[in-house]
Amino acid sequence: MIYNNYDINNELTTEQYEWVRLFDLPGVRERITDSPCGGENSCGKCRVMVLAGECSTVTAEEKHRLSAAELEHGIRLACYCRIKGTIKLRFAQKAVPQILVHTARDNFNDFKTGRMDGGDHTQRRFGMAMDLGTTTVVGSLFNLDTGQKMQVCSRLNPQTAFGLDVMSRINYSSREGGMEALQNCILDNLDEIISEGCARSGVPSCEIEKIAITGNTVMLHILAGVNPSPLGRFPYTPAFTSAVHIAAHDLGLKVPDNAAVYMMPSASAFIGADIVAGILATDLEQETDHALLLDLGTNGEMVLFSNNRLWACSVAVGPALEGMNIECGMRAEAGAVDRVWLENETLNLHVIGGLDARGLCGSGLLETVGTLIKAGIVAANGRLLKTPQPDQTFDWSKRVTEIDKSRRFWLKPPRGQERGLFISQNDIRQLQLTKGAICAGIELLLRAAAIQARQVKAINLTGALGNYINPGILVELGILPPEWQGRIRPACNSALQGAIMALMSDDIRDQAEQISRKVTCLDLTASEEFEKLFVRSMSLG
Numbered sequence: 001m002i003y004n005n006y007d008i009n010n011e012l013t014t015e016q017y018e019w020v021r022l023f024d025l026p027g028v029r030e031r032i033t034d035s036p037c038g039g040e041n042s043c044g045k046c047r048v049m050v051l052a053g054e055c056s057t058v059t060a061e062e063k064h065r066l067s068a069a070e071l072e073h074g075i076r077l078a079c080y081c082r083i084k085g086t087i088k089l090r091f092a093q094k095a096v097p098q099i100l101v102h103t104a105r106d107n108f109n110d111f112k113t114g115r116m117d118g119g120d121h122t123q124r125r126f127g128m129a130m131d132l133g134t135t136t137v138v139g140s141l142f143n144l145d146t147g148q149k150m151q152v153c154s155r156l157n158p159q160t161a162f163g164l165d166v167m168s169r170i171n172y173s174s175r176e177g178g179m180e181a182l183q184n185c186i187l188d189n190l191d192e193i194i195s196e197g198c199a200r201s202g203v204p205s206c207e208i209e210k211i212a213i214t215g216n217t218v219m220l221h222i223l224a225g226v227n228p229s230p231l232g233r234f235p236y237t238p239a240f241t242s243a244v245h246i247a248a249h250d251l252g253l254k255v256p257d258n259a260a261v262y263m264m265p266s267a268s269a270f271i272g273a274d275i276v277a278g279i280l281a282t283d284l285e286q287e288t289d290h291a292l293l294l295d296l297g298t299n300g301e302m303v304l305f306s307n308n309r310l311w312a313c314s315v316a317v318g319p320a321l322e323g324m325n326i327e328c329g330m331r332a333e334a335g336a337v338d339r340v341w342l343e344n345e346t347l348n349l350h351v352i353g354g355l356d357a358r359g360l361c362g363s364g365l366l367e368t369v370g371t372l373i374k375a376g377i378v379a380a381n382g383r384l385l386k387t388p389q390p391d392q393t394f395d396w397s398k399r400v401t402e403i404d405k406s407r408r409f410w411l412k413p414p415r416g417q418e419r420g421l422f423i424s425q426n427d428i429r430q431l432q433l434t435k436g437a438i439c440a441g442i443e444l445l446l447r448a449a450a451i452q453a454r455q456v457k458a459i460n461l462t463g464a465l466g467n468y469i470n471p472g473i474l475v476e477l478g479i480l481p482p483e484w485q486g487r488i489r490p491a492c493n494s495a496l497q498g499a500i501m502a503l504m505s506d507d508i509r510d511q512a513e514q515i516s517r518k519v520t521c522l523d524l525t526a527s528e529e530f531e532k533l534f535v536r537s538m539s540l541g
């Protein structure tokens with residue numbers, strides 16, 4: 001039951017207010033489990049249980065988004081509910097998301113750093129490599145003398161309370177005190193990860209000598225305390241793209257008192273240091289054939305290596321692939337459906353953690369749509385069909401309903417007070433928009449390099465989604481060209497791996513600098529060709 005995961009130990013009694021929006025009350029935003037739109041009234045996911053106090057009446061949007069059972073249990077959407085006087089709230093438990101901490105290689109002995117000064121050999125030396133992602137943060141602690149991995153720790157990026165994608169962070173940073181709030185919460189987060197890594201491996205934090213950090217350009221601007229607003233508007237000029245060297249305490253980190261921080265270089269506003277790190281980790285430039293690096297998240301970043309050149313572009317794919325901006329969407333965590341398939345005319349769902357299905361994560365969304373296309377329930381134009389097609393083997397039409405003019409397919413029909421689980425027509429449209437953007441980006445890279453899709457022999461799929469999905473579904477849905485079936489390989493957390501390599505080696509840091517300058521970034525922001533290809537690529541299958 002969706003209202004059963006509210007945590008009795010996570011309650012808040014507010015001060016007195018006069019009809020103020022719940023989301024804006026101090027301490028509320030940070031405690032809400034999901035707020036992908038960052039309080040912009042568009043995602044409908046910011047659930048809070050009201051235990052006592054006076055609230056505005058339930059809005060039409062809340063009636064649409066919340067089940068009767070949720071409303072009966074006092075659950076409201078924080079963006080739509082205003083309060084008067086003091087109020088007592090309870091928040092849902094924050095589940096641990098599936099975070100990609102693995103790198104394609106574990107042994108970095110060949111990268112271990114020499115002592116430049118030939119100095120004190122009794123002194124142990126450690127370093128931390130960190131991947132600062134928009135959604136998650138991962139830190140990997142290493143012994144710099146042996147190249148041995150000591151510990152890997154991860155967290156959800158606390159900035160997700162301010163919105164899931166980089167645009168919402170950019171917007172929040174321009175509010176009064178916004179920049180400071182974003183920077184402080186990520187510095188605290190890095191300190192927590194460093195402390196945990198040190199505590200779990202018995203390494204005093206004073207023995208951390210170096211920290212190498214990678215991330216997209218917006219994340220690194222915020223970390224450095226540089227306002228990222230110019231990255232959100234034309235001409236999208238970053239304040240810096242080259243590497244940053246700074247003492248940990250000057251950056252604002254409190255835990256590693258002696259460490260030197262190295263922030264990896266970016267190529268542009270849209271192709272960040274995480275992609276530079278990915279190019280290093282996948283040895284993209286060493287490929288003998290044309291090869292691609294593809295990072296799918298709220299943005300789709302792609303780099304094509306062809307004829308000794310690196311072509312790159314970034315397309316906004318929206319948060320659908322992270323399980324957000326879809327009606328029953330959620331992060332890939334316990335309770336999320338991540339696999340869907342038909343067997344003997346039965347629809348099967350795999351749920352992370354083996355729990356009751358609570359929602360669909362990105363891979364669950366892709367697999368649902370793929371399965372419904374195969375079953376003849378979703379047409380190539382994305383239309384959810386009410387009338388079964390003649391060649392359909394089983395009549396699923398009872399699972400298709402229309403509510404408030406929105407068609408839904410029920411993966412788990414509602415029962416009693418249970419909300420059930422569905423995919424809506426609008427969710428399928430979100431996926432089509434994602435597909436259109438990725439296909440158009442790939443096509444423009446191929447055109448820039450003057451090659452055909454069939455000539456690309458290796459596709460390195462990086463990022464969380466790339467490693468948790470069956471890559472075949474991307475080809476089945478037409479997101480990737482059919483010639484790439486069998487050529488797609490997961491590259492694990494290539495950003496973290498690149499940061500580890502940069503932590504260990506001066507040569508790699510030089511290479512990172514060269515790569516950041518070598519990449520030719522396509523500007524798609526005003527490209528008519530992109531728009532045309534985008535619209536042309538939205539059909540499925």
Ligand code: FES
Nearest residue numbers: 039043044046079
């Ligand atoms: S609607 Fe409240 S955070 Fe999105």
